[in-house]
Amino acid sequence: MTFDPFFFMKGIQGKFGTSPVGQSQQHVAYLRQIQREMRVEETLHIPLTELKVVVFDLETTGFYPDQGDQIISIGAIKVKGDEIKEEETFYSLIRAEKLLSKEIVQLTGISDQQLRSAPPLSEVLFQFFQFVQDYTLVAHHANHEKSFLQYASWKLYRAPFKHRLVDMSFLYRIAEPAEKIITLEECCEHNGIPIIGRHHALNDAKMTAELWCLYVNKLKQIGCESLKDLYERYAKV
Template sequence: MALMQTTSRTRWVVVDLETTGMSPAKGDRIVEIGAVAVEDGQITETFSSLIHPERSIPYFVQRIHGISDAMVASAPRFAQVLPQFLAFCADSPLISHNAPFDRSFLDFQSTLVTDAPLPHAHLDTLRVARLLLPKLGKHNLDALVQHFGVSLSAKDRHRALGDARATAEIWLKMEAMAASEGKSLLKGWIRRN
């Protein structure tokens, strides 16, 4: 992965996925994608879709995100959702919490459909949180939700759109925190795949 420096960017897309497991290379697939557009410090649009994974969702995974085989039985396939997701993202850089996980699924499944990974730059809020809050201890989404006082109901936790909204709010709070120290996350380094 190369590093790319950004300058004045006003629109970012925060994305979260729910999956059948941990490894796209071992056959796991996306079952839900949620994204929020952030423009000039505000959440302006949302995108969400269940996705038929073309395989069964293990029961222990269903217990985490609450998405069952019945819920995705009539959902569109990833190939049908990808064009809509790409249109929503346009040329905006992506933000995710634990971005390497989400990016691995997006790139793997995008490559199956288009023979190419996503072209978007991708920023990892987990990495940024570790740099900005080294004394916090844990930097998982739950710890950051609690630290920043972000509202995330139990029914929205581990659902893609709910987690994307929470990640967007955390990102905005980290950007404000960095700005108060005379820094800008938007003018910093982001990972480009």
């Protein structure tokens, strides 16, 4: 996937209709209020050892939301600096509109039967944003998560996706530029983190959170103490 250290939703107005589809006005108003109150630029200057983040993962049926691929689960965990908040997690399956392929069932362990009784995306995504509030988001190879959240946020709520979304791979490219680390498995193995329950959204989020904590300290040792420092260091690479 194409690498991009920071992600912003610039607006995809006009791609859909003119009003939120089947959503309560209270939900829409609440999410828009969160977006208005967010101070994304301020997070650039907060020390990484103090930055509050939500590390998350999506399991999906494919790679292209605009071609009908869907989110089928979301998992997330909160972290402050290098401290994982073990008790502050989020996980939900999401009702699918289409039957899953055999490949997705095998990869994720999620079945059509499980998804039939799961809540719809509109409900889960609203709960997810309530959990996130104004925290910075972190994901491994985050272009995938970015595209699905952009698409869903506008389609469901007519609200642009404005959270700062940091790609975890950005951190280890700066901290260890000589290492050829690509996958989550490779990064976990490189850092001695056990790989448990791969392709379960919450398990993947927890492993990525462990990596975040490790690399916050590795980056501090080379003088990168904030997202602004990371951005400037990356610009010089």
